[in-house]
Amino acid sequence: MTDKTRPDAARLSRRAALATGAATLALPLVARAQAPVVKVGLIHPVTGALAGAGQRCRMGGQMAITDINAAGGIKAMGGAKLEALLGDAQGRPEIAASLVDQMAEAGASGFTGCFASALGLAATQAAAKYNIPFSIDSGIADALTTRGLKNVFRFFPNNTTATTDAMAALDQINRKAGSPAKTAVIVHEDSEFGTNSAKLQAAALPKIGIEVKALIPHATPTRDFTNIVLRIKSEKPDLVVITNYENEYVLLARTLVQQRVDLVSTFSISGGGFSLKFAKEAPAVAENMIDFNHWYNPKDPRALAFRKRIEDSGQIFSWEYPFGYFAVRLLADAWERAGSADKDKTIAALAASTFSDHFMPYGPTKFTDGQNAGSHPVALQIQKGDIKVIWPEAFADAPAVFPRPKA
Structure with missing residues (x-):
């Protein structure tokens, strides 16, 4: 740029x-x-x-x-x-x-x-x-x-706040939809950011009724996610929880779609590639992906x-x-x-x-x-090529689409 x-x-x-x-x-x-x-x-x-x-x-x-x-x-x-x-x-x-x-x-x-x-x-x-x-x-x-x-x-x-709030958001969104998400695989980059995030997520997900079936680290950069996605597919999770940087985020998301992994949703916390650029360049992949991240107050x-x-x-x-x-x-x-x-x-x-x-x-x-201590991220979703706040209600400008519709 x-x-x-x-x-x-x-x-x-x-x-x-x-x-x-x-x-x-x-x-x-x-x-x-x-x-x-x-x-x-x-x-x-x-x-x-x-x-x-x-x-x-x-x-x-x-x-x-x-x-x-x-x-x-x-x-x-x-x-x-x-x-x-x-x-x-x-x-x-x-x-x-x-x-x-x-x-x-x-x-x-x-x-x-x-x-x-x-x-x-x-x-x-x-x-x-x-x-x-x-x-x-x-x-x-x-x-x-x-x-x-x-x-x-x-x-x-910080990460603790982001994870705590993200679990509250995911729990509320999941329950409102009838709790279709019961299992998850966590995929994360292997530096301080991803490793710390995955550890917090693995401890928090079971507390909202979601079993963690695997934690899968990867390097930055990673050029091919085929083997990782095949492993995810074998675990048959409802959710894939992603924490990594821009290039790997987009490549992993594309590979999940290419390999036809059947998911309730993909959910990231501070997903590096969750962006308007991604939404516009890969709409078939990005549509309805959810990220818990930093964003402005749309109101x-x-x-x-x-x-x-x-x-x-x-x-x-x-x-x-x-x-x-x-x-x-x-x-x-x-x-x-x-x-x-x-x-x-x-x-x-x-x-x-x-x-x-x-x-x-x-x-x-x-x-x-x-x-x-007063800062909090929000739950975001790519909808029709734009990013919308879907949680909390005080800042939301769209309802959540969950589960993700079948292709």
Whole structure:
């Protein structure tokens, strides 16, 4: 995906980057002379297997910087403008950590990132050495905020919250349909994100009357799901519960249809490939798939305007955009209330945050050990080429289609 909002930046040449093994950190060519500047490090995988999602998170962050600066910057700091430091983590935790070191040396006052939990674990640990605040955008693993790092904050839900809420949603949807789903197979990618998710799901599903028949891990990337799907087919589950990244999610879903696996439904939690792009490109595969994920409040006009803004720029809307956007806005709100980019003052302002200027299906922010206790995902379903909220009722804009109609 082309990043049309990216500012001009000095970069290592491709040859130099390959020769030195260095991660590329984009810095401005010309220092701004007028207003004071607050530098924000945006660390994402913008090349490699996770590039698409990483680019979308980055663009969301850059949109927030553009909006904040256009509205007068950080007013409590004399109109200080935000300036992005852009780093490509390439899907490698050691590079994510090294980018923190580079950006800290370049004067970063805060960080956002890193899309993938494994990258976020490395980057937040590195940022803790400098006591620089880190606002997680995408990265759901509980460990991001349970290690006692005082500089790390996550506006969005963690894995435990997502799984707990997802089980409540699945239970209610299943019971309302007469409980056709009684068994499940869990398929997950094998890094921190998927492994942690599968463990939580395996413990939670039996509590809502769904037997787990198998847990099947896979690598990222995986190019062929034929053998995994044949194993699923042999287990004859009612549900396949999926937790993985974009390419594998779509390929697994396609293979399930190609192999004619008879299911009540596919249900994912934070499914990386559950998207409008998927809905439009593979309607016969995607229609009526259910995901429990982050999404906007469809009843908030600001959310619809934000989506239109993305689509008017030629992009397909996805949840990564508000991830990146509000991760930056959370930091900016702390700087505004602190009246300073001082690390300790910013961290104190974040810890006391009641940030509510957003269009997510949450209330005001309330952090407990760096985790926003008021944030919750929602149940989503692809219906007629669009994504609809089907649970909870307070935010729903369509009823659930469950079980999935037979082809």
